Amino acid sequence: MTLKPERSSALDALVEEILGRAHKAGRKELAAWRKPQRELRELARLDYVRVMRRTVDYHTLRAIIRETRKIWPEFNREVFRPKSLNQLAAISSDLRIHLQATPYRGPEGMALRGFYMDKAPKVLKHPLIYLNTAHDRGAVSMTFMHEMGHHVTAKATGRASDGVHYFFDAAHRSHLGEPLELAADVIASLAAYPEPIARRIFAMPWDWGLVARADQLPDKAFAQIRKHVRELTGFDFGASLPTGQTLNYLTGMIHYAKLRWALLAEYEL
């Protein structure tokens, strides 16, 4: 961590305050989180190529990827494996990012994956990433990459992002319409499915046609995605979690995979 011990209580207080606002800020997302089937069904059908084209500009995307490669030269060439909290803390410390990683339980604690806040004069000297460690380890790593996505986007565009970016577990649908959130999701998606793996999973030439699309995942691709996630995180949608949580993770898996498919089909990334 970049913080000296005597200052960390101020940071703790800031994190507490932001977490305290989460249930208000995420009213819509919390409602969606309680009914995971709806988002799951919608995202499974949606054509991600069309959505992505509307939200993410290609040149900005290339700039963000270049920025990410300054941190991880093998980004989108090799998979970003789930890391321990110590490893994530070391990465953050090197980049002068405050990392706070604690379980956030509360009544709907699991609905929150984390948040990102850019440095702000007087309030925060360095950017802040909060990770909810009540989640599965693979999910925590994915959250970290999403929040890092905000960090590299701010660097690549030269614009600090405004305020606090909450990451709710049932907000994938809304991310599709928000350039900053979708850019962050793109970084997480490329980290989990680097190009060689994406080309193998989405090798479906009969289906590509003249106009790229990424709507219904073919069964074969879905099976490979599930296998990839299992090998990477050990997570297999078992019965150990409440059904709602399992469905939210499943929605996340489909979201990141379809996003990856769209990036390959539309931008050949």
Ligand SMILES: [Zn+2]
């Ligand atoms: Zn975000």
